[in-house]
Amino acid sequence: xxxxxxRKELEQYRxxxxxxxxxxxxxxxxxxxxxxLALKAQEVVDNFREEIKKHxxxxxxxxxxxxxxxFCEKGALVVIHPEEINYIKVQPEDVAEIVSETIVKKKVIPxxxxxxxxxxxxxxxxxxxxxYKHQKRILLGNNMKxxxxxxxxxxxxxxxxxLAKALFDMKPEEVLEEVKKSNLRGRGGGGFPxxxxxxxxxxxxxxxxxxxVNCDEGDPxxxxxxxxMEGNPHLVLEGLMIGGYAIGANEGFVYVRQEYPLAVENTExxxxxxxxxxxxxxxxxxxxxxxTITVHxxxxxxxxxxxxxxxSAIEGRVGEPRPKYIHTAVSGLWNKPTCLxxxxxxxxxxxxxxxxxxxxxxxxxxxxxxxxxxxxxxxVNNTGLVEVPMGTTLRxxxxxxxxxxxxxxxxxxxxxxxxxxxxxxxxxLDLPVDFDELYxxxxxxxxxxxxxxxxxxxxxxxxxxxxxxxxxxSCGKCIPCREGLRHMLRILNDLTTGEATEDDVKLLEELxxxxxxxxxxxxxxxxxxxxxxxxxxxxxEYQAHINGECPAKVCKGLLTFTIDAAKCTxxxxxxxxxxxxxxxxxxxxxxxxxxxxCIKCGNCYEVCKxxxxxxxxxxxxxxxxxxxx
Amino acid sequence: xxxxxxxxDGKTIQIEEGKTVLxxxxxxxxxxxxxxxxxxxxPYGACRLCMVEIEKNNRKKLVASCCYPVENGLIVRTKTDxxxxxxxxxxxxLLSNCPSGEHVEMAKKYGITQxxxxxxxxxxxxxxxxxxxxxxxxxxxxxxxxxxxGRGVDRAVALVPGVSDVCKTCxxxxxxxxxxxxxxxxxxxxxxxxxxxRPMKKQ
Numbered sequence: 041x042x043x044x045x046x047r048k049e050l051e052q053y054r055x056x057x058x059x060x061x062x063x064x065x066x067x068x069x070x071x072x073x074x075x076x077l078a079l080k081a082q083e084v085v086d087n088f089r090e091e092i093k094k095h096x097x098x099x100x101x102x103x104x105x106x107x108x109x110x111f112c113e114k115g116a117l118v119v120i121h122p123e124e125i126n127y128i129k130v131q132p133e134d135v136a137e138i139v140s141e142t143i144v145k146k147k148v149i150p151x152x153x154x155x156x157x158x159x160x161x162x163x164x165x166x167x168x169x170x171x172y173k174h175q176k177r178i179l180l181g182n183n184m185k186x187x188x189x190x191x192x193x194x195x196x197x198x199x200x201x202x203l204a205k206a207l208f209d210m211k212p213e214e215v216l217e218e219v220k221k222s223n224l225r226g227r228g229g230g231g232f233p234x235x236x237x238x239x240x241x242x243x244x245x246x247x248x249x250x251x252x253v254n255c256d257e258g259d260p261x262x263x264x265x266x267x268x269m270e271g272n273p274h275l276v277l278e279g280l281m282i283g284g285y286a287i288g289a290n291e292g293f294v295y296v297r298q299e300y301p302l303a304v305e306n307t308e309x310x311x312x313x314x315x316x317x318x319x320x321x322x323x324x325x326x327x328x329x330x331x332t333i334t335v336h337x338x339x340x341x342x343x344x345x346x347x348x349x350x351x352s353a354i355e356g357r358v359g360e361p362r363p364k365y366i367h368t369a370v371s372g373l374w375n376k377p378t379c380l381x382x383x384x385x386x387x388x389x390x391x392x393x394x395x396x397x398x399x400x401x402x403x404x405x406x407x408x409x410x411x412x413x414x415x416x417x418x419x420v421n422n423t424g425l426v427e428v429p430m431g432t433t434l435r436x437x438x439x440x441x442x443x444x445x446x447x448x449x450x451x452x453x454x455x456x457x458x459x460x461x462x463x464x465x466x467x468x469l470d471l472p473v474d475f476d477e478l479y480x481x482x483x484x485x486x487x488x489x490x491x492x493x494x495x496x497x498x499x500x501x502x503x504x505x506x507x508x509x510x511x512x513x514s515c516g517k518c519i520p521c522r523e524g525l526r527h528m529l530r531i532l533n534d535l536t537t538g539e540a541t542e543d544d545v546k547l548l549e550e551l552x553x554x555x556x557x558x559x560x561x562x563x564x565x566x567x568x569x570x571x572x573x574x575x576x577x578x579x580x581e582y583q584a585h586i587n588g589e590c591p592a593k594v595c596k597g598l599l600t601f602t603i604d605a606a607k608c609t610x611x612x613x614x615x616x617x618x619x620x621x622x623x624x625x626x627x628x629x630x631x632x633x634x635x636x637x638c639i640k641c642g643n644c645y646e647v648c649k650x651x652x653x654x655x656x657x658x659x660x661x662x663x664x665x666x667x668x669x
Numbered sequence: 670x671x672x673x674x675x676x677x678d679g680k681t682i683q684i685e686e687g688k689t690v691l692x693x694x695x696x697x698x699x700x701x702x703x704x705x706x707x708x709x710x711x712p713y714g715a716c717r718l719c720m721v722e723i724e725k726n727n728r729k730k731l732v733a734s735c736c737y738p739v740e741n742g743l744i745v746r747t748k749t750d751x752x753x754x755x756x757x758x759x760x761x762x763l764l765s766n767c768p769s770g771e772h773v774e775m776a777k778k779y780g781i782t783q784x785x786x787x788x789x790x791x792x793x794x795x796x797x798x799x800x801x802x803x804x805x806x807x808x809x810x811x812x813x814x815x816x817x818x819g820r821g822v823d824r825a826v827a828l829v830p831g832v833s834d835v836c837k838t839c840x841x842x843x844x845x846x847x848x849x850x851x852x853x854x855x856x857x858x859x860x861x862x863x864x865x866x867r868p869m870k871k872q
Contacts, residue, residue, distance in 0.1 A: 516824030
């Protein structure tokens with residue numbers, strides 16, 4: 041590969057790519073993100089390649105392993121350009137038909153189109169599907185056009201022009217000024233003004249400075265960083281290089297968790313390709329700017345996403361947070377000024393440099409600019425990645441884009457901000473989502489996880505789930521986080537088995553406040569959020585659990601299963617599925633559940649075709665609780 | 670290095686730049702409780718007992734005094750309602766599964782007779798995980814023979830297999846261990862198979 045040594049050569053390289061592209065006028069893009077790969081996307085790709093060869097269409101048709109467009113619910117996803125025909129849930133065996141019908145005969149296959157559940161009409165074009173239509177995909181938009189392993193694709197769509205613009209048309213101070221003017225705020229959760237962070241590192245006195253991409257996303261149900269890093273790594277790397285130039289750093293790190301093997305792979309390939317083209321290393325594009333990037337694989341600890349812990353990990357030590365009274369921007373990696381930003385924050389930078397701060401400012405709300413990618417999961421029809429302008433309401437995200445709650449169930453709450461975010465009830469559905477609005481109501485933006493819950497969710501159980509996660513993921517260094525979470529979890533466990541009293545809940549509240557105020561890092565400081573927000577909005581459920589009831593009928597310790605004699609046909613299915621042989625009965629006679637043996641797994645309830653198994657909650661005859669009093 | 674002037678509990682204190690609020694308080698004879706602080710070791714900020722309220726540009730904040738560097742004009746309060754509340758609760762948390770140590774004396778001072786927290790599901794441990802032994806071994810002795818294992822609620826102190834032979838004769842960390850808990854660990858270990866002080870959760 042010949043090296044690109046000047047801005048002019050880069051533009052020439054791009055022109056050549058455009059010329060080459062001109063001959064292949066049909067592109068079949070198959071999402072090759074982790075989600076679709078799990079749904080046999082690789083086989084789909086292989087079949088396409090074979091079929092295209094068989095039909096001797098290779099000169100005209102290009103098959104692309106593309107990045108994740110976000111509609112993970114409907115994988116494997118295939119989009120055929122230029123018509124933008126969008127096929128969902130494509131199986132490897134559908135490929136031959138797609139090639140012979142759609143590619144050769146130009147006929148659309150209705151069975152593979154997305155059908156709008158409201159109008160029940162099939163939708164042909166990707167951009168007409170409500171899930172995509174109501175988004176503003178400035179970051180994710182190119183994913184489906186780009187083969188993330190191929191740098192040429194990125195360059196073809198304008199890649200590295202922002203870097204060239206920064207290096208040749210702007211002084212580092214001007215780049216910094218542009219980012220400051222854009223009011224970009226950190227997408228990792230804190231929402232700190234990115235420009236100000238950059239400026240602190242830039243102004244710090246040191247011979248050496250570092251920039252870091254934080255791709256240690258570990259929140260249950262969140263995958264926006266993964267999708268960006270897998271799907272369009274060059275966008276992030278270009279942002280990092282521009283940041284390095286503005287800050288005065290010549291060395292960058294990409295911290296990716298080991299559990300994201302594809303993100304690691306694609307990033308490593310991207311860096312290698314950049315080096316081959318001479319876009320990384322010494323004297324980039326002949327500008328005099330030197331820059332190198334190293335990938336560091338995280339060992340899979342949630343706490344390592346915290347900036348000081350992450351830096352300890354890169355230094356080769358245990359990923360434990362340090363007190364940050366002197367900011368890492370001033371004294372970070374090896375005590376040198378270090379600027380760490382989230383994947384999404386860096387990805388915004390090339391867009392801001394290319395389009396200008398004024399363009400970026402037009403998107404979003406007064407104090408939160410730009411778009412935000414959310415990973416919309418849980419009890420919602422269209423799960424996947426959603427990129428919307430800041431200020432879009434929860435209702436628009438969950439109902440218009442997400443298609444609402446499935447199976448006619450009622451919406452109950454939405455958890456925003458990952459495990460340390462808060463659970464917001466229905467009354468906040470019209471809340472415009474931005475950093476400040478979420479914070480005001482006791483939740484947070486976090487990295488953008490959004491978990492929708494329906495009426496079958498027990499909010500005490502949800503709080504228990506998140507506290508359990510965090511107690512496992514805490515590093516255990518400081519007392520409030522380690523011991524505090526241990527006892528918070530214990531009280532929540534007691535609540536779900538009906539063994540907690542009002543005093544326990546009071547203690548839980550008091551403890552939550554202390555953990556919040558006194559923990560060493562943001563993990564501990566935000567860990568009580570799920571408890572405090574559920575106490576704030578769903579206090580009656582806590583009271584119900586004290587009274588021995590789980591209103592959503594979720595907490596096993598508070599359930600009893602019985603068989604309704606009038607409905608039982610004696611089919612024996614429940615008996616067959618009971619793992620502990622708690623159900624007895626002869627064929628065609630009414631069955632019976634022995635509650636002393638029953639482990640309340642709910643299998644019988646799930647399998648009964650006659651609704652004969654009844655789930656009830658209420659005061660249990662618990663010897664333990666009597667003794668406690 | 671210049672000198673800075675700050676106020677702690679109404680007392681004005683002059684101290685060299687680069688010192689911490691805890692140093693300044695100690696210099697002025699103002700007592701701030703700590704478990705994990707040691708003058709010879711790097712600030713660690715793990716026990717959180719030394720938290721104080723600071724006021725800067727009319728904004729109040731709670732910080733760990735052992736790590737917070739002194740600044741000119743800083744106002745520090747070591748006894749506020751929130752500070753007391755935090756300390757009391759942290760002591761209670763420790764008492765619930767760590768029955769001996771300096772915090773027992775602290776508890777008396779703060780009028781705590783009993784912890785409101787139930788005994789945790791893990792067995793009682795004589796170790797408060799202050800990390801003094803680990804850090805003393807690493808920073809002063811440079812032996813790196815004592816370490817933390819596990820994370821979160823499973824955190825425990827252990828001897829590093831292969832290196833811990835040195836422990837049988839060195840024992841320098843005994844002097845920093847509150848109530849001699851590390852003694853228990855080192856004496857218990859006859860060979861390199863070192864059981865952690867707090868049993869790890871069973872898989």
